[in-house]
Amino acid sequence: MDEENSLDNIKDLVADDIKKEVWKKHGISTTEWAKYAAANNLWYPVTVYKDNNPHCYIIISEDLVEVRFLDERLFEYVYMAYKKMDAEKMFLVKVYVREYYHKKDKPLQDVKKDINMIFSVEGGLNVRTRDFIREESVKVIEDNMEAAHPVNVSQNWKSIPKYGEYDEISNYEDVIKPGDLLRDIDTSLKSPVSQDDEVNPDSKKENKWLPPDWNKN
Numbered sequence: 001m002d003e004e005n006s007l008d009n010i011k012d013l014v015a016d017d018i019k020k021e022v023w024k025k026h027g028i029s030t031t032e033w034a035k036y037a038a039a040n041n042l043w044y045p046v047t048v049y050k051d052n053n054p055h056c057y058i059i060i061s062e063d064l065v066e067v068r069f070l071d072e073r074l075f076e077y078v079y080m081a082y083k084k085m086d087a088e089k090m091f092l093v094k095v096y097v098r099e100y101y102h103k104k105d106k107p108l109q110d111v112k113k114d115i116n117m118i119f120s121v122e123g124g125l126n127v128r129t130r131d132f133i134r135e136e137s138v139k140v141i142e143d144n145m146e147a148a149h150p151v152n153v154s155q156n157w158k159s160i161p162k163y164g165e166y167d168e169i170s171n172y173e174d175v176i177k178p179g180d181l182l183r184d185i186d187t188s189l190k191s192p193v194s195q196d197d198e199v200n201p202d203s204k205k206e207n208k209w210l211p212p213d214w215n216k217n
Contacts, residue, residue, distance in 0.1 A: 006030050014043055038163035048170045056170050065090055065160065067169050075100060075107045078172050084160060085121075092156035094118055095176065101134070123150025 001009060010033055011023060026036035037044035038060070046058040054074060059066040062084075069078040079096035095117040104110035116128040125147040133139040155175060158168060168174070 003030060007033070010045070018042070035163055046166060048166055058166060058169070060161070065169065067172075069172055071100075073105075075110070078176070080169070080172065080175065082158060082169070088160060090158055090160050091121055091153075092119060092158070092175065097176075119151075119153055119156055121153065123147075123153050125151045 007027060007030060010030065011027060014033075014037075015023065022036075026032050034044045034046065036042070041062055043059070043061045046060070047054055048056045048058065053072070054070050056070060057068045059068075064084065065082040067078075067080045067082075068076045069080075071077050075098075077098050077100070079094070079098075080092060081094040082090040083093045084090045095115075097115045097117075098107075098111060099113040100107070100110045101112045102110065111132050113129065113131050116130075118124075118126040127143075127145045127147075129143045129145075131141040133141065158175075161169060
């Protein structure tokens with residue numbers, strides 16, 4: 001969006017939570033609002049560019065820091081959600097990885113596979129994988145799994161980013177690292193589902209616990 005439309009969008013999202021005089025003073029530009037919001041633990045968005053293209057879209061709010069990584073079509077292929085645990089630290093509670101067929105111009109019509117990982121501070125890990133078989137109707141094959149033993153979640157802890165300092169969370173390869181997170185996963189449910197309507201599913205460095213071509217262009 002351009003500056004004017006971006007400001008209108010931000011105002012729509014924050015107007016109910018702040019006083020009118022606050023927006024009048026700090027809603028004069030997207031940068032001014034981001035600085036004020038960062039200092040006062042309020043909602044603000046950031047787009048990080050790489051090689052002049054949008055690389056990831058970050059939303060920072062009172063309780064969460066969300067990072068959405070974008071491919072060349074601006075489709076979201078990795079989503080990471082951090083929960084603020086105190087004034088300084090946050091914990092990665094959710095990772096969502098999505099693979100596309102690269103045949104459609106709409107994300108939900110092009111999804112091939114997604115992996116949804118939920119972490120707990122104690123080392124719990126739940127994983128849901130869904131394969132989308134697109135024939136005359138959409139068939140979804142779903143697996144839900146849970147780690148039999150606590151996994152190492154030390155890399156899930158990050159410092160809450162200060163205004164303008166987003167490098168630590170804008171490179172997913174530094175967070176999603178090769179490893180054996182799924183070694184002791186137990187399959188608890190396998191449920192193929194067929195349906196006619198679209199399902200609304202919530203770097204190329206190798207990760208042993210991701211499909212080999214999960215980020216194939």
